[in-house]
Amino acid sequence: MAEDVKVNAPTASEQLDMLRLMFRIRRFEERLIELHRAGRLPGFVHLYIGEEAIAVGVCSALRPDDRITSTHRGHGHLIAKGAEVHRMMAELFGKVDGCCRGKGGSMHIMDFSLGILGTNGIVGGGIPIATGAAFADKHQGSDKVTVAFFGDGASNQGVFFEAMNLASIWRLPVIFLCENNGYTEWTPTEQLTAGKIADRGEAMGVPGEQIDGNDVMVVREAAARAVARARIGEGPTLIECRTYRHHGHNQGEEAFTGNYREEEEIARWRANDPLQKLMERLVTAGSATEHEMGAMDLEEQTRVGEAVDFAEASPYPDPEEALMHLFADDLNVVRT
Amino acid sequence: MKERNSYFTTAMAEGLAEVMREDERVVVLGEDVAISVIGGTRGLIDEFGPERIVNTPISEATFVGACIGAAAAGLRPVVDMMIGSFFYVAMDQLANQAAKLRYMSGGQVELPIVYFTGTGPSGSAAAQHSENPHPMIMNVAGLKVVMPSTPYDAKGLMISAVRANDPIVYFQDAVLGGTRGPVPEGAYEVPIGVGDVKRTGRDVTIAAIGATVPIALRAAAALEGEGVSAEVIDPRTLVPMDFDLILDSVAKTGRLVVCDSARLTCSAASEIAATVSERGFDLLKSAPLRVAWEDVPIPFSPVLEKRVLVNDDRVLAAVRRTLEGAEVKA
Numbered sequence A: 001m002a003e004d005v006k007v008n009a010p011t012a013s014e015q016l017d018m019l020r021l022m023f024r025i026r027r028f029e030e031r032l033i034e035l036h037r038a039g040r041l042p043g044f045v046h047l048y049i050g051e052e053a054i055a056v057g058v059c060s061a062l063r064p065d066d067r068i069t070s071t072h073r074g075h076g077h078l079i080a081k082g083a084e085v086h087r088m089m090a091e092l093f094g095k096v097d098g099c100c101r102g103k104g105g106s107m108h109i110m111d112f113s114l115g116i117l118g119t120n121g122i123v124g125g126g127i128p129i130a131t132g133a134a135f136a137d138k139h140q141g142s143d144k145v146t147v148a149f150f151g152d153g154a155s156n157q158g159v160f161f162e163a164m165n166l167a168s169i170w171r172l173p174v175i176f177l178c179e180n181n182g183y184t185e186w187t188p189t190e191q192l193t194a195g196k197i198a199d200r201g202e203a204m205g206v207p208g209e210q211i212d213g214n215d216v217m218v219v220r221e222a223a224a225r226a227v228a229r230a231r232i233g234e235g236p237t238l239i240e241c242r243t244y245r246h247h248g249h250n251q252g253e254e255a256f257t258g259n260y261r262e263e264e265e266i267a268r269w270r271a272n273d274p275l276q277k278l279m280e281r282l283v284t285a286g287s288a289t290e291h292e293m294g295a296m297d298l299e300e301q302t303r304v305g306e307a308v309d310f311a312e313a314s315p316y317p318d319p320e321e322a323l324m325h326l327f328a329d330d331l332n333v334v335r336t
Numbered sequence B: 001m002k003e004r005n006s007y008f009t010t011a012m013a014e015g016l017a018e019v020m021r022e023d024e025r026v027v028v029l030g031e032d033v034a035i036s037v038i039g040g041t042r043g044l045i046d047e048f049g050p051e052r053i054v055n056t057p058i059s060e061a062t063f064v065g066a067c068i069g070a071a072a073a074g075l076r077p078v079v080d081m082m083i084g085s086f087f088y089v090a091m092d093q094l095a096n097q098a099a100k101l102r103y104m105s106g107g108q109v110e111l112p113i114v115y116f117t118g119t120g121p122s123g124s125a126a127a128q129h130s131e132n133p134h135p136m137i138m139n140v141a142g143l144k145v146v147m148p149s150t151p152y153d154a155k156g157l158m159i160s161a162v163r164a165n166d167p168i169v170y171f172q173d174a175v176l177g178g179t180r181g182p183v184p185e186g187a188y189e190v191p192i193g194v195g196d197v198k199r200t201g202r203d204v205t206i207a208a209i210g211a212t213v214p215i216a217l218r219a220a221a222a223l224e225g226e227g228v229s230a231e232v233i234d235p236r237t238l239v240p241m242d243f244d245l246i247l248d249s250v251a252k253t254g255r256l257v258v259c260d261s262a263r264l265t266c267s268a269a270s271e272i273a274a275t276v277s278e279r280g281f282d283l284l285k286s287a288p289l290r291v292a293w294e295d296v297p298i299p300f301s302p303v304l305e306k307r308v309l310v311n312d313d314r315v316l317a318a319v320r321r322t323l324e325g326a327e328v329k330a
Helices: A012-037 A052-059 A075-080 A085-092 A126-139 A158-169 A197-204 A216-231 A263-271 A274-284 A290-313 A319-323 B008-022 B044-052 B060-072 B084-098 B134-138 B151-163 B212-224 B243-253 B268-283 B302-308 B312-323
Strands: A067-069 A146-151 A174-180 A208-212 A237-242 B003-007 B026-030 B053-055 B076-083 B113-119 B144-146 B167-173 B180-184 B196-199 B204-208 B230-234 B237-239 B256-263 B289-293
Touching (some): A012 A052, A012 A075, A012 A085, A012 A274, A052 A075, A052 A146, A052 A216, A052 A274, A075 A085, A085 A290, A126 A146, A126 A158, A126 B060, A126 B084, A158 A174, A158 B060, A174 A216, A197 A208, A197 A237, A208 A216, A216 A237, A274 A290, B003 B008, B003 B151, B008 B167, B008 B180, B026 B044, B026 B060, B060 B084, B076 B084, B084 B113, B084 B167, B134 B144, B134 B167, B134 B237, B134 B256, B134 B268, B144 B151, B151 B180, B196 B212, B196 B243, B204 B212, B204 B243, B230 B243, B243 B256, B256 B268, B256 B312, B268 B289, B289 B312
Parallel strands (some): A174 A237, B026 B076, B076 B113, B113 B167, B144 B167, B204 B230, B256 B289
Antiparallel strands (some): B003 B180
16 A cells, blocks of 8 residues: 555544534434335345445545545445435435435435445446546546445456556556455355455556454545555555445345344454544544534434435335336337 | 458457547546457557556456546546456356346436347367357346347447447357458448348348358358349347348348357347247248357367358258248249
8 A cells, every 4th residue: 555645534523524424324224124114115224334434434535526436335325425315315215306206216215416336136237437537637637536336245246357458558546446345145255255345456557455444534544545556647556345235235134034144253343333433533632522523423323314204205116107217318119 | 431451350340440539538447458359449558558558357247347447537447358258257247247237226217238249269269268148138127138240240339339328238249250342431430220231132031140241151052053042131130130121121022040159048149030030920931040159059070060050051951941942033
């Protein structure tokens, strides 16, 4: 890593903003658990609980005009990049006021106006897209940076290696941000993945490091260094964040998976909670009191509650919308 | 506008050069595009330089996908896939990503990308370099598909495709690459979604795609000697397909033969025959017939390859079958 690149540590106020976003993600996801159990959410739901420090740490190092691509486990990335939870919730309900008018759902929420070039239902699917956005930005003389979020499972997709090669030969302003939560769907990643993911770019000249993905300050610092490198034309960086998903691969999996993780392992990681870690840091630093943080948490719970109300009140799209939005000219067929 | 005879691939490169001159957001990527073995980008490096004529590694999935991000970030990428079979390497990025992002986002984004390629059998290139994947790409939903058969259409459709705001797959049937025909200088469009009557006739409609268009035209000329007047229609665009033009022709002739340079099963020919049967059943005097490849991979040996592909005799035989029992005016 380019240790020589100096980055500013976030101020106390910025740290509180980060905490707020982590609360927002956590409470949003917790509501999804209830809603899913109640049969209120059509389709798949993949929860980000336990990994919040990564999305928030990384996006706190980005400018609003920077870009990201996300994954099937993408709610946290969206919230951290500025997506509005009421429109996300409406999307999860399949309603017309959703980010994608109900066409995308949990795995395909996008908001191009926020630089969110898509969550993605295909593991690794966003990596080439992020690389291409970085190509375009560099080509157009912009100093924007694109982050490709992906999981440990995606690190075994061919496009990961292809894209790192491309980004390296063209010195593209892209950050390959691996969230290694230890499980490739339901199988321990170590059984499926040779070596250390962070080392996989080295042969291609892409510097990499493995960091604690549950410490938002560590993530922020590493991301900020990678962003700084990218902005000044030094090319791509690979960051592997070690983390853990508190919940399963997807909600409702217990119907077919049984217990595939040790209770002790789950408990150990839950004790290493990224929100707790940041709250303790803020208290120790005197940046916030328990009471203030509790009030902030309540505000975010309220916000999520309002998002659910908004989603419930929103109408379903007109079924004829299923035939729209395919092409820019909205013509499926001419002269029918 | 001044017109001269140009090669098919030269016409494509001319079309690309026209839009590159008018719009600096147009960038060409692909394997060896600076040299351009097939010819669709030949010479462009001299005018536009390596910043806009960008050689890529042999990583089809990644450069096909990178163009999506590049388009979302303001460029108008054009990709030379070189060989149509190579689309299979990139199918996730083409079919799951490029084709679906606009739709899945509820229409938030326009993705102006052209994926063009030489395609189809070129003479003993064998199974992995002879595919014509247009039928399966037609089925993806979210990709427009064009397949010109003349140098004039090749240039005009290239210009229209690069100016358009959707992902478009542009197939250049390999055997047509070295054909020549009149091509105007300067920029002109052949509209996407509009077919063309390549020869007028009254007894039978032959709808033909890509490399089968010249075969159909030869068959029509031969049939003229037998007193049969065949109309030849080239849809030029496969998505969206100009069914009305074909139906208008069938309304006149009452008979249809569809030729496709693809395997028969689920071919573009199948789609045309089915649609004409559904929408124009009352117009038909005999069953529509398809002439397409045998349902096997393209074999290597010239005698085997010939056995599989569409040829003049098969088209003639199909036309004669549609005319069985008909009184043809000499």
